[in-house]
Amino acid sequence: MRFEIPDDRRYLESHEWAHETDGVVRVGISDFAQDELGDVVFVELPDEGDSLEQNDEFGVVESIKAVSDLYAPVSGDVAAVNADLFDAPELVNDDPFGEGWMLEIDPADGDQLAELLSADEYEEQIA
Incomplete structure (x- = not known):
């Protein structure tokens, strides 16, 4: 099976994706x-305003x-959570890279994103 792996995102080995837009x-x-x-x-998601450390649950x-x-x-600080998921968790299945997003983080360190897996690296991991 071929999975969608957008190359405009970075990935964790634990299968989360991260996409930066407007900081x-x-x-x-x-x-x-x-x-x-x-x-x-x-x-289950954190509250807006909560502080997160990279790789923390x-x-x-x-x-x-x-x-x-x-993870x-x-x-950084949680800037927003996708409240739609509380009533419609199936959005995660239906549109994992769109309507199924989970939260937005105001990053404390912009360099951390570059440390994550590229789409190609992630694809190799799940192959």
Whole structure:
């Protein structure tokens, strides 16, 4: 199976993606991760204003098959959370790189994004 891996994002080995726009880093989980999880039934996210450190747990995604921790790709403050996921967690399955995004972080260190996996590196990891 071929998974969508947009090359305008960076990836964690734990399957989160990060995409910077206008100085804010939007975060979600990859197409591969949502496929492995199966139908997502619940998403737990931090509160706006919470501070995160790179690689710290920031929440949980629960599916019919598993519960998985979510990890922050960069350090910074939570600028926004996708409240739509509380009522419609299936957005993570339906559109993991669009409407299924999870949170936005105001990054403390812009260099951290460059340390993450490129799309090609991530594709090699999941192959």
